[in-house]
Amino acid sequence: MEYLEQLGQRAAEAKYALQRLATEDKNRALAAAAAALVRQTERILAANGRDYQTAREGGMSEALLDRLKLTPERIEAMAEGLRQIAALPDPVGEVIEHFDRPNGLHIDKVRVPMGVIGIIYEARPNVTADAFGLCFKTGNAVILKGGRDAACSNEAITETIREALASEKIPVDAVQLITDNDRAVTTAFMKMKRYVDLLIPRGGAGLIQAVMENSTIPVIETGTGNCHIYVDEDADLDKAVPIILNAKTQRIGVCNACESLLVHEKIAEIFLPALGAALREKQVQMRGDETVQRLIPGAVAATEEDYGTEYLDYIISMKTVRSVEEAIEHINRYNTKHSDAILTENGEHAERFLQGVDSACVYVNASTRFTDGFEFGFGAEIGISTQKLHARGPMGLRELTTYKYLIRGSGQIRA
Numbered sequence: 546m547e548y549l550e551q552l553g554q555r556a557a558e559a560k561y562a563l564q565r566l567a568t569e570d571k572n573r574a575l576a577a578a579a580a581a582l583v584r585q586t587e588r589i590l591a592a593n594g595r596d597y598q599t600a601r602e603g604g605m606s607e608a609l610l611d612r613l614k615l616t617p618e619r620i621e622a623m624a625e626g627l628r629q630i631a632a633l634p635d636p637v638g639e640v641i642e643h644f645d646r647p648n649g650l651h652i653d654k655v656r657v658p659m660g661v662i663g664i665i666y667e668a669r670p671n672v673t674a675d676a677f678g679l680c681f682k683t684g685n686a687v688i689l690k691g692g693r694d695a696a697c698s699n700e701a702i703t704e705t706i707r708e709a710l711a712s713e714k715i716p717v718d719a720v721q722l723i724t725d726n727d728r729a730v731t732t733a734f735m736k737m738k739r740y741v742d743l744l745i746p747r748g749g750a751g752l753i754q755a756v757m758e759n760s761t762i763p764v765i766e767t768g769t770g771n772c773h774i775y776v777d778e779d780a781d782l783d784k785a786v787p788i789i790l791n792a793k794t795q796r797i798g799v800c801n802a803c804e805s806l807l808v809h810e811k812i813a814e815i816f817l818p819a820l821g822a823a824l825r826e827k828q829v830q831m832r833g834d835e836t837v838q839r840l841i842p843g844a845v846a847a848t849e850e851d852y853g854t855e856y857l858d859y860i861i862s863m864k865t866v867r868s869v870e871e872a873i874e875h876i877n878r879y880n881t882k883h884s885d886a887i888l889t890e891n892g893e894h895a896e897r898f899l900q901g902v903d904s905a906c907v908y909v910n911a912s913t914r915f916t917d918g919f920e921f922g923f924g925a926e927i928g929i930s931t932q933k934l935h936a937r938g939p940m941g942l943r944e945l946t947t948y949k950y951l952i953r954g955s956g957q958i959r960a
Contacts, residue, residue: 546733552721553740556661556686559718564658564684566715568635571682574713575631579624581709582674582702586620592701593670600668600694608798608857613668613695623674623702626919630678633923636943637684653951658684660742662945663734664927665690665756667748670698675918677706677720679927683945688741690723690734692748700724735760745940747928750855765940768905768931769855770800770883772913775872775898777889778809782816784910785888786823792886792912794827798857800929801884801916805852805862807872810836813865817841824861833863853879869894873901880904882931884913905931905938 582589593615600613639656646652662685666672673689680687691699703722710717723734735744738761746756750769757764774792776785792803808816813836821841824831831837832847844863851862852875866872869887876885886908887898895909906916916939918926923941930936936944 555718559716560660560686562716572631574715575627577713578706578709579627581705582624585705589701592697595697611798627678630682651953656946661686663688663741663744665746667692668694670695673699673702688721693726738762766932767928768881768883771804771855771881773805773876773885774803775807775887778811779891780888788912801913807866810865830860836865837863877903884916
């Protein structure tokens with residue numbers, strides 16, 4: 546498509562200019578973009594209001610509406626994300642390792658930008674600013690394809706950032722937004738291997754699967770989050786309830802929210818009634834096995850499908866288990882390799898869980914909600930990778946770089 550071809554060409558031209566930018570120039574531009582977002586709050590909120598009204602009238606769920614909605618505080622948080630990225634060390638140019646060969650060759654392994662990064666995402670307009678900031682700091686051009694539901698918001702944010710870049714005499718094509726919402730355009734974007742070096746989907750299981758199946762560009766799988774918490778027989782139950790409430794209800798429409806709970810059968814009689822009462826106060830529907838149904842009034846039967854579901858809603862699946870090994874086996878069967886936690890005061894059980902659960906982030910005595918670039922100190926994140934190649938877990942600056950070898954010789958030839 547000619548439209549995409551033009552975007553690709555502009556991004557390819559911009560990436561070489563971005564790779565030559567000094568760290569001070571990048572940080573100055575990020576600060577300018579942050580200030581512009583705050584200055585243009587009313588403009589961005591007006592655009593977001595149009596998206597929000599259309600989505601609500603279209604029957605969007607409360608969880609997704611929460612992801613879509615912007616407030617002055619959330620716009621300030623986007624700006625703060627850019628400021629934090631500016632304050633972080635620049636990974637570009639870092640010498641990862643260096644060594645000398647017996648023939649006198651000196652070899653440096655140096656961190657460099659990816660080039661052009663494509664991001665396909667759904668109704669989360671904050672991703673627009675986050676993706677720009679992380680890609681820009683690492684010397685990458687970015688092409689964004691947001692969801693139809695946030696079209697006005699994404700356009701307002703992108704234009705605000707581009708205006709800020711222009712004011713700093715930085716190539717504005719460091720960030721471009723695909724504004725055509727035709728599905729065929731999105732599919733064609735997934736095949737722009739000539740221009741795009743890496744593609745990152747952010748959204749629900751359907752979007753991620755579509756990108757994985759259709760893209761000819763290398764893809765980093767940012768996963769859905771069927772996150773588990775296991776309450777061990779040696780858990781501190783006074784700690785357990787607040788941790789579970791935070792993980793499940795602090796924000797339901799996010800990938801690091803707890804969706805499934807496992808409880809050791811030895812503490813079920815004591816713990817489940819108290820937990821059930823606390824979850825009921827938060828309007829959480831509980832779906833569990835026979836023990837859960839017996840001990841928690843109002844709990845309904847869980848199906849096989851429930852144990853593998855990312856609800857993004859006030860629903861949680863629950864099951865009793867006989868050991869930490871059974872909990873690990875259940876989690877590895879049903880999880881999405883995102884974030885899982887054990888609540889226990891037993892150090893041996895904690896270590897078994899840490900080593901046995903196959904997820905990007907595994908916790909002891911903490912909420913799964915901490916799987917986040919801000920919380921890990923990375924600044925804004927580009928996504929949570931649930932794959933195992935190149936990047937895993939919250940993806941910050943280093944995960945948006947690759948490396949090359951710089952070899953310095955003095956006339957060597959190979960025999």
